[in-house]
């Protein structure tokens with residue numbers, strides 16, 4: 001099958017998923033709210049394509065064509081799937097999903113939410129059977145496994161179509177049931193929050209927390225460097241989603257994380273979070 005993707009949201013994840021698709025020869029229409037954001041996204045995707053080539057080797061296919069737009073609707077007639085990667089805000093996602101799903105009969109509408117239950121978002125779409133979750137991780141053009149969330153109303157046809165797309169992107173899907181934070185964010189996000197709390201309480205420095213988790217426990221990246229990679233603003237949004245829906249106090253964002261969001265120190269994407277970075281993309 002020839003795939004044609006619409007990706008909604010040209011931030012960290014939208015650009016990463018677009019890079020992955022282009023590398024596998026899949027054309028993408030990438031949508032965001034302004035031309036300025038889309039111009040920055042194009043530059044970022046060019047860099048990511050080079051990084052992917054260096055780290056993962058040459059692409060197997062001629063690169064897919066990239067189009068950018070401030071509305072998904074003109075491209076919806078020829079799309080084979082929509083992947084939503086806008087901010088982690090249930091209301092914003094509901095609005096965006098409602099608009100595309102009303103215009104896109106019969107193709108999978110996929111949310112890349114990291115914490116909002118798929119079935120909650122299914123209330124806003126035209127056909128809940130078309131909606132499922134794919135939790136690509138960052139950087140999605142390098143990470144081979146994808147957590148796939150099947151909501152209670154997700155249909156067989158959407159699951160099969162998403163499976164076909166992931167196979168074309170050479171990703172390994174692991175299908176889980178729907179719940180706040182699914183598996184990965186339910187485990188990872190409170191752990192990162194605890195790591196920040198440990199720093200806040202003065203038990204250890206940022207560097208030492210990360211060095212212990214990598215050096216003693218074999219994590220590939222320490223939790224606080226991971227927070228910078230995710231984006232601390234997005235991490236805090238997802239922690240609030242988890243806290244609100246589970247009541248788990250470990251998911252209430254700690255003051256250190258909230259302070260970094262207030263100060264605009266969102267991690268790699270702003271050049272500063274727990275660490276400092278030379279290259280800033282947004």
Ligand SMILES: NC(=O)c1ccc[n+]([C@@H]2O[C@H](COP(=O)([O-])OP(=O)(O)OC[C@H]3O[C@@H](n4cnc5c(N)ncnc54)[C@H](O)[C@@H]3O)[C@@H](O)[C@H]2O)c1
Nearest residue numbers: 009010011012013014032033085086087088113114138230
């Ligand atoms: N950052 C990660 O590591 C990570 C990992 C897995 C999943 N996610 C999830 O992926 C989604 C995107 O996260 P991100 O880190 O890319 O966020 P981000 O803040 O980097 O980007 C979000 C983008 O959405 C755009 N946007 C907002 N409203 C929009 C609208 N109405 N239409 C189109 N675009 C709109 C913003 O302008 C922004 O460019 C979130 O649901 C997040 O929880 C993030």
